[in-house]
Amino acid sequence: MxxxxxxxxxxxxxxxxVAVFVALAIMLTPIxxxxxxxxxxxNLATTIPPTVVFEPTVSPFVKLFTKRSQLREQPTQEEYDA
Numbered sequence: 001m002x003x004x005x006x007x008x009x010x011x012x013x014x015x016x017x018v019a020v021f022v023a024l025a026i027m028l029t030p031i032x033x034x035x036x037x038x039x040x041x042x043n044l045a046t047t048i049p050p051t052v053v054f055e056p057t058v059s060p061f062v063k064l065f066t067k068r069s070q071l072r073e074q075p076t077q078e079e080y081d082a
Contacts, residue, residue, distance in 0.1 A: 036056075039056035039057060039058070040054050041054075041057055041059075
């Protein structure tokens with residue numbers, strides 16, 4: 001019968017579920033670290049030991065999408081050809 005499970009099968013399933021969640025946490029930690037570092041100010045992003053608790057800021061993204069394009073003049077035809 002498929003509906004009857006032994007205590008050993010129940011324990012094996014629970015251990016497998018815990019193992020999957022542990023592996024998931026280990027694999028997602030670098031993604032969290034990269035994402036959290038992108039919201040840190042530069043002085044906190046490069047500190048040793050790393051800063052875990054911080055106040056996030058979006059100013060680097062604002063600078064990336066606004067100032068960089070405004071500082072550069074329109075490209076010339078020679079630059080396009082190169």
